[in-house]
Amino acid sequence: MVSELINANPIVYEKERQARIAPSTAEHSAETIDQLEIFDYLRDIKDPEHPYSLEELKVITEDAIEVDDKRSHVRVTFTPTVEHCSMATVIGLCLRVKLMRCLPSRYKVDIRVEPGTHATEAAVNKQLNDKERVAAALENPNLVDMVDECLAPSLE
Incomplete structure (x- = not known):
């Protein structure tokens, strides 16, 4: 966890419903993938700064996910809790x-x-969608540990 929080008191929302699938599923069947399934995979990722899920902080919502199964394309748009969130790139990497x-x-x-929710939105988007930058980030053991901690199942 980070010692100095940029957003020390985030707004926490209640979860809307139970997951439709087991979020820890490592392999997917041959069925089509939809928005709800992607949301179920992502909803319980823990925020790197707070003991809440990305769903509870409304960083990720079902409506912010687009799936084109025929073209094998998924777009996830997330909303940092504050405009100067220093963890935006880490959150995107977790997703x-x-x-x-x-x-x-x-x-x-x-x-x-x-769009319009982060001070360095263009730079964050560029980092998160550049294969070489993502690969380099995943070679950093400290960053990988942080991502793994955020992805670890919660004991709710």
């Missing part, structure tokens, strides 16, 4: 890694910051 682990490799995943 990408979770989907890399859950979806068949045929899927192209696009991770974006909701």
Whole structure:
């Protein structure tokens, strides 16, 4: 966890419903993938700064996910809790890694910051969607540990 919080008192929302699938599913069947399934994979990712899920902080919502199963494309748009969130890139990396682990490799995943919600939105989007930058980030053991901690199942 981070010692100095940029958003020390975030607004926490109640979860809307129970997950339709087991979020820890590592392999996907041959069925089509939809928005709700992607949301179920991502909803319980823990925020790197707070003991809440991305769903509870409304960083990720079902409506912010687009799936084109025929073209094997998924776009996830997330909303940082504050405009200067220093963890935006880490959150986006968590989303990408979770989907890399859950979806068949045929899927192209696009991770974006909701337009107008982050001071360095263009730079964050560029980092999160550049294969070389993502690969380099995943070679950093400290960053990988942080991502794994955020993706670890909660004991709710």
